[in-house]
Amino acid sequence: MRSIAGTRPFFSSLKKLTPIARQPPRYFRFYSQSRMASITVHNSLKPGPPVPFVPKTDGKISWYACGPTTYDLSHLGHARNYLSNDIIRRIFQDYFGYEVNFVMNYTDVDDKIIIKARRQRLLDLEKEKSYTPEQLRDLVSKAFQAYAQSNLPLLVTQGQPELDENNYQARKDAAYGQVLAGGTLSGEGRPGDAEAKIKMHLNNMDSAAKSLQTSSGFDGAEDILLPYLDSLYKETIDTSDQTIFTDLTQRMEKAFNDDMAALNVLEPTAVTRVTEYVPQIVSFVEQIIQKGFAYEADGSVYFDIGAFEKAGNTYARLRPESRNDKALQEEGEGSLSKSSGGQKKRDADFALWKRSKPGEPYWPSPWGQGRPGWHIECSVMASDKLGDNMDIHSGGIDLAFPHHDNELAQSEAFFHQCGKGEHTWVNYFLHMGHLSIAGSKMSKSLKNFQTIQDALATTYTARNMRIVFLMGRWNDGVEISGDMRKQADNWENTVDNFFTNIKAKLAEVDAPTDGVKYLSLTGAGNSLIEDLEQAKKDLDAALRNSFDTPGAMQVILRLVRNANIYMNDKAKSSNLQPVEAVARWVTKIVGIFGLDATAKPPYDGLGWGSSSATAAADVDPQTAIKPYAAAYEKVKADVQSLHLSASSIQSALEHSPEAEFAEVEKSGEKDVEKLALPYLRATSRLRDELRAxxxxxxxxxxxxxxxxxxxxxxxxYDLTDLGVQLDDQTDKPSLIKFVPAAKLIAAREEKASQLAEKAKQKEEARKAREKAEEEKWAKAKVAPQDMFKDDPKYTEWDADGLPTKLAEGGEPVPKSQAKKLKKDWDRQKKLHEEYLAKFGGKA
Structure with missing residues (x-):
């Protein structure tokens, strides 16, 4: 598919343009030095400022990216990683002109996959059993206690009665109240992953407690039942039938691919799967053992870090400060790896091959039935596709240690040659900053994530999500805030409105001569061209500076704002060529950034695709224009029914858009917007004549x-519902703009809501005035002589009805009080006289 304006010029009648406009404008070229001019990149292998990027082969880049572990739906944290990869890849390919061999893996055998698939099978089997309500309650109650013992030990301290759904809430508040209130478990510092995990476990317990209280059985208790059932029955699962695992991984792989397509992420050059590489993994491990860098222990094989370093190699080159972090080491080994084999030489040694226990999938090997370690898979698959040295390896920052450090070690051990020094397996390691929420990394294990599917259905568009990540550096952590979303929305709206306006003005220039005053495409525009040339230089510098997309986005925004100022300057706006040049260059850059799912290189169109008009290669023109033709016919019939005699109206009614459409169709045009213009112009003209x-x-x-x-x-209504906006112009036809119908309808509904609210407030004000008026005359009806007579504070009055003696104590009314009462009496006298004058003493 092409960009929204296709690869042809936006105008169809080039004969109308000056000769210079017929040439490919020089402004459309990138400001670009040679491709090999200095590109720098943050390389995790060399912490600090960006370093020069020099691929091993001129013009080509070999790149391996860690793909998903296919056990669950992908979330926004994954989107952060894969969108950042995609943006950098597109810049390399479409801006700098490199040929990128992009390889990505699917991890389809892993502890997380095994646990999820096995537990789901066990739960399904459990649901098939015939439980009495008492037996089912007993099962859930035991799972409730076991889950607390394993994950929330402060709920089950020694000496306390047995935990149940009745005493759970009080214990929860006492043990973890400060965490639930936003504090930390220790009472110091800011909450992080540990506190997020506690909240996740408490949420699971909350659901289970409610299930126990309402006798809901399995409903609401699944999260605590799954690990309990696994602890009871995991060894009973027949894993010779691996479909319990492959059914899950294949389903999740498809969901991931659908998510990536929805986000406009380019497909990898090649994909690999662990289960398709098991023989190669076994061979790879054997080679590492033969070189003395690994050892077998009771069916498992471990990497020998000591031997590796003794041979002159470096371990934990990415994160040397983490090499003794036991928590990270255990996480890297996987939750099923405890007691998975014989004794390791040292705690830091990691598994290359794991002996399979009952309830786990297995493959044959020289060491018995087992399965690959987590890290070995990437080493084998990446080396198979890219050889013993690659330009780039990428992944999320949370993979740096131990996953990527272990990958490096085992790969460099495999390719190690005595006497030749350390082998370099990866030249540049790119680590994408992770996405956080409330200070914690967004992850499936913490259940603090929003899936990509849900985000696209409720919160973001694919373009908007990509803009959010473009506005942050790829290697920095991101916590999405309201301000960040607003900034991204403003950027998108500014660029979108710019494209809409320039396309509308260029379409106006291209309109038929019948009654249209043309805009000139000649004249001065040097200042905007200078801005464009400077923008090209600034953007080039930003992208060469480790893909500084925030800087690039600001360059685009600044240029678009300058172009808008130029367009709004009546002294300059008759010359659209500089603005068109800006629009085409911006189109190219947003295409390179992946912000237009309808566009393909070389991004030579104008504007980006929208829901109101999509450039489709196989569109049928007659079908495409039906809604626009129907709207025109309806408007024409309604205008005729008014029986207006003005000659301008009659002329507009006699004009038929069919001939103009036939000419456009004959040219082979496939752009829906251009195909619709004859009918929209005719409709707009009828409306303009009505207004006149x-x-x-x-x-x-x-x-x-x-x-x-x-x-x-x-x-x-007629045009808004088609995604068409009309801007009225003085002494010129209305400007026709293509805007997503949903956006126009939302604006219409918002306007209607504001008018309704304004009318409501006006009516309420009217009623308030009426009530005040009614109360005023009700008060005015009372004669001043009678206004104090019923007041119990007084016992005597003079001839005018003014109080003279207080009820309390029988004392005369004080002079100061009498003075105030007289003022009130005078006001009432005046008001009563107004009443008599208005109503004549009538009730």
Missing amino acids: VVPTLASEPQVKQAVLALSDRIRD
Whole structure:
């Protein structure tokens, strides 16, 4: 598919343009030095500032990216990683012109996959059993206690009665109240992953407690039941039938691919799967053993870090400070690896091959039935596809240790040659900053994630999500905030409106000569061209600086704002060529960044695709224009029904858009917007003529009202529902803009809501005035002589009805009080006189 304006110029009638406009404008070229000019990149192998990027082969890049572990739906944290990979890859390919061999793996055998698939099978089997309500409650209750013992030990301290659903809430508040209130477990510092994990476990316990209280059985208790059932029955699962695992991984792989397609992420050059590489993995491990860098222990094989370093190699080159972090080491080995084989020489040694225990999948090997270690898979698959040295290896920052450090070690051990020094397996390690939420890494294990599917359905568009990540550096951590979302929305709206406006103005230039005043495409525009040339230089510098996309996005925004100022300057706006040049260059850059799912290299169109008009190669013109033709026919019939005699109206009614459409169709045009323009111009012209005759209808108020109502309906409903916006212009036809219908309809509904609210407030104000007026005259009806007579504070009054003696104590009214009462009496006298004058003393 092509970009929204295709690869042809936006105009169809080039004969109308000046000679210079017929040439490929020089402004469309990138400001680009040679491809090999200095590109720098943050390389995790060399911490610090960006280093020069020099691929091993001129013009080509070999790249291996760690793909997903296919056990669950992908979330926004994954989107952060894979979108960042995609953006950098696109810049390498489409901006700098490299040929990128991009290889990605699917981890389809892993502890997480085994546990999830096995537990789901066990739960399904459990649901098939015939439990009495008492037996089912007993099962859930035991799982409830076991889950707390394993994950929330402060709930089950010694000496306390047995934990149950009745005492759970009080214990939860006492043990973990400060965490739930936003604090830390220790009472110091800021909450992080540990606190997020506690909250996740407590949420699971909350659901289970509710299930126990309501006798809901399995419903709500699955998260605590799964590990309990696994602890009871995991060894009973027949894993010779591996479909319990492959059914899950194949389903999740498809879901991942669907997510990536929805996000406009380029497909890898090649993909690999662990289960398709088991024989090669076995051979790879054997070679490492033969070189003395690994050892077998009771069916498992471990990498010998001591031997590796003794041979002159470096371990934990990416994260040397983490090499003794036992928590990370255990996480890297997997939760099923405890007691998976014989004694390791040292705690830091890691598994290359794991002996399979009952309830786990297995493959044959020289060491018995087993399965690959987590890290070995990438070493084998990447080396198979890219050889003994690659330019780039990438992944999320959380993989740096132990996964990537272990990958490096075992790969360099495999390719190690005595006497030749350390082998370099990867030249550049790119680690994408992770996405965090409330200070914690977004992850499946913490259940603090939003899936990509859900995010695209409720919160983001694919373009908007990509813009959010483009506005942050790829190697920095990101915590999405309201301000960040607002900044991304503003950027997108600014660029989108710019594309909409310039396409509308260029379409206006390309309109038929019948009654249209043309805009010139000649004249001065040097200042904007200078801005464009400077923008090219600035963007080039940003992308060469370790793919500084935040800087690049600011360059684009600044240039677009300058172009908008130029377009709004009446002294300059008659020359659209510089603005078109800017628009085409911006189109190319946003295409390179992947912000237009409809666009393909070399991104020579104008604007980006939208829901209102998609450039489809196989579009049928007659089908495409049906909604626009129908809208025109409806408007035409309604205008005819008004029986207006103005010659301009009759001329507009006699004009048919069919001939213009036939010409466009004959040219082979496939752009829906261009195909629709003849009908939209005809519709817009009818409306313009209706507006023009309104001043002549002063003596026919009903006709005038009907004309105004039809004019508004055409703009606000007939065309809005098609994704078309009309901007009224003085002494010129209305400007036709293509805007997503949903956006226009939302604006219409918002306007209607504001008008309704304004009308409501006006009505409430009217009622308040009426009530105040009613209360005023009710008060005015009382004669001043009677206004104090019923007040119990007084016992005597003078002839005018003014109080003279207080009820309390029988004392005369004090002079100060009497003075105030007289003022009130005078005001009432005046008000009562107004009442008498208005109503004549009537009730």
